[in-house]
Amino acid sequence: MLNEIQSEREPHNPLACFAMADLLEEEGSADLSFCYRYMGWRGRRPGFRAGLLLRKRFVWYEEKTFDAWPGEEAERYNALPMAWLHPLVFQALGPGNVQYRLYATWEQAVADLARALARLRELLGPLPETRKEP
Secondary structure: OHHHHHHHHOOOOHHHHHHHHHHHHHOOOHHHHHHHHHHHHHOOOOEEOOOOOOOOOEEEEEOOOOOOOOOHHHHHHHHOHHHEEOHHHHHHOOOOOOOEEEEOOHHHHHHHHHHHHHHHHHHHOOOOOOOOOO
């Protein structure tokens, strides 16, 4: 989709995310729509990892995870602040590496974030009504 490509190419342009969110909302994709709004509000995007031998080029990092860890991934972390997620949001991504999650495509990274945000919204939302049996 054009807006998705626009969001990827212009990581500091929240309007591309909001346009994509509106389109997804019209199509009935509420979780994905909320994810694009979140990315626009927070200035977050999957980070693109450059390197010759990398198979999975897109990443989400847990915020502040590499403060004391020097190395190649720490350099990428520092270069990609738009890929930093709050620790609670990062943990909602589910099981995996404790510092970062890698993805082959932009779409996979965004879909995983959409699932994580849906989990958090479900936890923070009102409790379902319970029925009392007579």
